[in-house]
Amino acid sequence: MSKHRFKSRRFIAFTVAGAAGAGLLITGALNAGAADAAVPLPPKNAGFDYQIGGAYTPPSGVKIVSRDHTAEPAKGLYNICYVNAFQTQPNAEGQWDGDLLLKDEDGKVVHDGKWKEAVLDTRSDDQRKRIAKKVNGWVDDCAAKGFDAVEPDNLDTFDRFGTYLTADDAKALSKLLADHAHEKGMAIAQKNTSELASSRKELGTDFAVAEECGQNEECEDYASAYDDRVVVIEYEDEGLERACSGWKDRLSIVKRDLDVNPAGDPDHVRETC
Template identity: 60%
Template sequence: MSLNRVLRRCTTATAALAATAAACLLAPAPATASTPGSGVALPPPHAGFDYQIGGAYTPPAGVRVVSRDHAAAPAPGLYNLCYVNAFQAQPGAEKEWDKDLLLRDGDGDVVYDGEWGEAVLDIRTANKRQRIAAKVNGWIDGCANKGFQAVEPDNYDTYTRFPDLLQASHAKAFIKLLSAHAHREGLAVAQKNTPDLAASRAETGLDFAVAEECGEWNECGIYTDAFGAHVLVVEYSAKGLRTACSGWGDRLSIVRRDVGVSPAGSAEYLRQTC
């Protein structure tokens, strides 16, 4: 399973974006934002949140929103996000994909996201996007059948790590296929990270955001500008939690987890809130 993007910062971010992020951190956020997915239910804002993509467990008291891997079952009685790795293959799962759907470099070698050992999917053409979406949409169908209320497609930001091969336009075109399908299944769709594309949420059909380390990197305001209070924040450091809570603790859903997003009962498990 691809867990999170901790330590992975977009090296192509511009100074202008950084300045915008810092300014947004100080600006008040609107309480609500328009919703591209007509008729879908969004997670309640400023609610207890738990990030369980590394393994499901009984949610702590006060939790109303949970994110779990698509192989897991939703938590009864709560708002559940269904995590899918949409832009990269799971570690060791390359054989589950047609060979031509794996991104290749100029030498013909499969391109890997080295930090996680995940082969990158080739979303550069409309035909390949349609074929990749068909597989991912099958997972989304499973999410809907299990009773999840939303889907969290991970690695929307893959293009930022391979700028010589992938473009933002490829990512937006692909996520539009997933969001349209999810909406037909009655599921809301989260924008996972990728602050530089938050302003495109109406174009891409994304309904709310899951932002890792927006407190750590002063990016929370970028997400609230686009999604209002419908932002779920995951931090992995004490500093990030302090910043997120001090700036946004009265309006956003915020949780700190251990880097491995370990299930409760394991030695690495850590969960803190504002």
């Protein structure tokens, strides 16, 4: 079970349109989550860089890049588009309808305090559809820019706010996002939450983005569910060592700094196996 979430909210646009085709194409008949249209999958065991904290020129050997939806994809690589799907952006709850924000027993909005993000209320079908409509607007932007896949963050919100939310709520919203991404010709990732890897059909997901699966000894869960189509981000030396010792010939692994700072920043860290 994933217990750690590390991400950044810095949004820096960078290069020009990316290209699909770095991975294989699949159809709905081959993948439980995919729509009828083929979607590009990330290549297995490929060089990877996690750039959601700011885009920069990918290092040599990188074939897969994840960037925020406000950025541009990296030319010639497999590009994953990051969106926040189960919580608002920091201090951005005013951009959402009030009834889509989760409230506690006193009527106060529930926040993920570490990130200053309001939690979205996914408990009803109507709420999930309206949340999906807003998030899918960002997905449309990703598709128009040429991204190959989408990475919806905070799937694990139900696990951290279990007093209110359930795994079924999360699965239902994920499936709405997946169906839309597939209609746009994009693959979609399961972000963390290893306990749901066996539910990929219900999620509608095609591959995994796994933070600290080495550190938390969860890589097998994702690798088994997604046939090794897993990109891994570690933040500690121990986690990188574990991921590399067991998975360097199978998964795509990188170590980044906690704030995912872009190259050139004094706190930028990037290491691989």
